[in-house]
Amino acid sequence: QKEVEQNSGPLSVPEGAIASLNCTYSDRVSQSFFWYRQYSGKSPELIMSIYSNGDKEDGRFTAQLNKASQYVSLLIRDSQPSDSATYLCAVFRYGGSQGNLIFGKGTKLSVKP
């Protein structure tokens, strides 16, 4: 089983709709969860972090975490064409003197005008 799994997409949504991006992870001791956005040919940019069960909202973005189900998601409300990018889920677990941040392969989102 892969450590962090995401549907590769592409996920296509119309402008103004809600985009829902999902991620599952295999290690139950994972403690921190992140979403990165990566435009084509650019480097990843951190957009959300979540540490406890429930929802965390930041503008049009909402991260949701369910540790019992080992599931983390990102909702983008009022999707815009500028949201078209690949979204990377990352999961961190502490271990010794150096933790370990594991990335999924990403979900490509396309927002159609």
Add this chain to the structure above:
Amino acid sequence: SQTIHQWPATLVQPVGSPLSLECTVEGTSNPNLYWYRQAAGRGLQLLFYSVGIGQISSEVPQNLSASRPQDRQFILSSKKLLLSDSGFYLCAWSVGAAAGEKLFFGSGTQLSVL
């Protein structure tokens, strides 16, 4: 504020040639530094990380090496490139209560080995 510089942006190298990619961080001291590679259709792969000068940990055995000659400088090298070394190389630094948490990436180097 903290900034990270990475160069060059693109690089085309023949098989068997050497490689040197450089990354510097400004606005912080004693950062944790990382080299990642992103190959086409694959996820981000951690290559090396460093928690201090001269301290390098390797995550993947390969023909690449890393060095940290100064606190805010991280260098990725190879003596002889392979075709499989092609990819998007990213330098990153971290903040947070635990090392390796939130990462901030440089602009990346697109390496093509021909």
